[in-house]
Amino acid sequence: MSHEHSAAATTHNLGHDAHAHEDHGIKDYLKVFYALCFFTLLTVGAAMMEFPDALGHWKDTLHVTVGVIIAVIKVVMVMYIFMHLKFDHPLLRLMVYIPVFLFFVMCFGLNFLETWDYSYVTR
């Protein structure tokens, strides 16, 4: 009986939430869409920019760094709003964080090791 009750309550809550946040949801989606467009243009802008010589070796790498940071911001927005991570059970987030963490280890962590190794050998 309690199961039936909780199932019914869940259905009711879902319906209720859907109506209560009806316009709120659309606004969130549109906000994310505008932010994604803005950050895309910002990435292109950063890539076209010539950074001052005073930055040293950062002059050649800053646009890549900016690009990666912006991409991460965009990914977080898509995952939390479009993919509903913000509204789902927190346990699901744990399941998502681990592969995302591994993705960054694979892409950037290994790369830093590699860079360090080459500069160390050729010094």
Next chain:
Amino acid sequence: MSSALNLSHEPVTKIPHGKLVMWAFLASELMFFSGFFGAFIVLRNSNYPIFGAGSNHLNVPLALLNTFLLIGSSLTMALCIHNLRLQRRGNAKLFMGLTLVGAFGFLVVKTIEYSAKWNDHLFPGQSEHTTFYSFYFLMTGFHAMHVIAGIIPMIYIFSKMYTKGGYDHPVKVEVLGLYWHFVDLMWIFIFPALYLMIPFHGGGGHH
């Protein structure tokens, strides 16, 4: 009245099984792409001039257009799910149609890009372009295949929406939506990695 436990979703987290499995699949997809990205970044940093020269031949405005097409179709997919949940069938149909337009638009632009590369002899096997364009065709090619794989269920659902019964499975569309947003996410990384890693003035890395 049955007192059966509702097994359509996971009892504790209330997450439908389909969604959970899709997230697990996307985790494995992420590992699949991380191999490409990891190899790309490591090789790029040890062959900066080659990768810079290759990247300078890419058509950034077309890729930018593709980015907006994918972001737009991600938005319309989210709106389709939203409307389907509220039983607004007409709106859901419209937004699924717009998502399909975005997906096909992406493939059309991609075809234009690929044929231009082919005509300019920019593909693997063309001496100095082999390394960069192997990555270019591998990464954008696998991404385009994911777009095609997303289009197939979309067409199925879209055609079902035109039948008398309509399509009343918002959770299934949500699962497809998760996949579609993932395709968008991968493009968010591929676009700056391949197209924008060299400043447009062409000076970076050539000295």
